[in-house]
Amino acid sequence: MGCYLEDYRARVGTWAGRTSWRSVRGGDRFGHGSCLGNTILCAAALAVLLIISGVEQNPGPGSENILQVLCNVCDRNLKSGTQCDTCGRWFHNSCGNVKAHMVESGRWCCDRCRWDRLRQLEEKLENALHQIEDLKRQNKRLEEQLRGAAAGCEVSGRDTAQKLQGGAECLVLGDSIIRDVGTDHGNIKVECFPGIRTEQLQRVMENRNFGNPDTVIIHVGTNDLRRTANLDYVMGDVYALVQKARTKFPISKLVLSGVLRRRDVSWRRIGALNDRYDWVARTTGVTFVDPNSWIDDRDFSRDRLHINRGGAKRLGKLYHRVCGFDGGGQKLNE
The missing domain is CATH 1.20.5 (Single alpha-helices involved in coiled-coils or other helix-helix interfaces)
Incomplete structure (x- = not known):
């Protein structure tokens, strides 16, 4: 039996040679051709089994897998509706009372x-x-x-x-009648302006600083009687003066002193003017005192126009009591 030299050496030679010869000789039966055939056979068998069992390849989603959305009011299937922007629940437009303009606005909230x-x-x-x-x-x-x-x-x-001010608690403003009323009373400070009229005293009050005494007594008007015959004009000036005093002395007690009688003016005219002073005092909320009830005829000087020292003492006593002091100069409890 003839063979190639290499085949012979493989058969009678080393173990490696014999192994190599066997693999070459058996390549036709156990090579790559037999493996490919087996793969095709298995694939065909698997396809037959799938067809017999009725399994479809990639069947896709069925109708039972579709998500069902229900209306939150009627619990029925929701094909079209509106979702609440706050809680996220869905509603039929009729069930949720959804208006068209609400949907167009882009925001809607349920009830x-x-x-x-x-x-x-x-x-x-x-x-x-x-x-x-x-x-x-x-x-x-x-x-x-x-x-x-x-x-x-x-x-x-x-x-x-x-x-x-040296302890003064009572300030008296006026004409020359009040010049000596504070002589016997250390708690009274007198600012005397001889011949002054009501409107002039108002300007003085605006431009001077008198401090903040407890009580301010205003005695003016005697010189106004000689300036005009109309008492209403005098009353108007006194009213303006009192208003100015309320602004000038906001925390002080204000007292309006009436006009003293004098020789060159009738009693009737003096009384009419003091009645107007009383009306001004009641209107503005200040105190009115009539000094004529404290001054007698003997308290006037010889000219019957000014008061003497005794009259000044009696008038000072009146003002002292109006300011709220007792006989010893102490403040009375109001």
């Missing part, structure tokens, strides 16, 4: 969410009202504290002014 929102707003409003009431109470307490502090400042300022 439940709207009621919840309204309840939250009511709670916030109630809390805000409680806070306002608390602030009102705090404001009231602060106002009381401010009033107390202001009262303390007024007392302090008044005491300081009294010290600067």
Whole structure:
């Protein structure tokens, strides 16, 4: 039997040679051709099994796998509707009372969410009202504290002014009639302007600083009687003077003193003018005193136009009592 030399050597030679020869000789039976055939056979068998069992390849989603969306009101299938922007629930437009303009606006909330929102707003409003009431109470307490502090400042300022004025607590402004009324009373300070009229005293009051006395007594009008025959003009000037005094002395007690009788003016005219003074005092809220009930005929000097020293002492005593002092010069408790 003939063979190639290499085949012979493989058969009778080394173990490696014999192994190589066997693999070459058996390549036709156990090579790549047999493996490919087996693969094709398995694929065909698998296809037959799939067809027999009725399994479809990639069947796709069935109708039972589609998500069902229900209306939150009627619980029926929702083919078209509107979703609440707050809670996310869906509603038929008819069930949720959804208007066309609401849908076009791009935002819509269901009734439940709207009621919840309204309840939250009511709670916030109630809390805000409680806070306002608390602030009102705090404001009231602060106002009381401010009033107390202001009262303390007024007392302090008044005491300081009294010290600067040598302890004077009663200021008397007027014409020459009042020149000596403070001689026997150290608590009365007199500012006398002989021949002054009501309108002139108003200008003096604007330009001068008189401090802040407890009481301010204004005695003026005698010289106005000689200037005009119309008493209403005098009353108007006195009214303006009192208003100016209320602005000038906001914390002081104001007293309007009536006109004393004199020789060159009739009693009737003096009484009519003092009646007008009384009306001005009641209208403006100040005190009116008529000195004619304290001054006798013997208290006038020889010219019957001015009061003498005894009359000044009696008039000073009247003003002293009006200011609220007792006989010893101490302040009476009001």
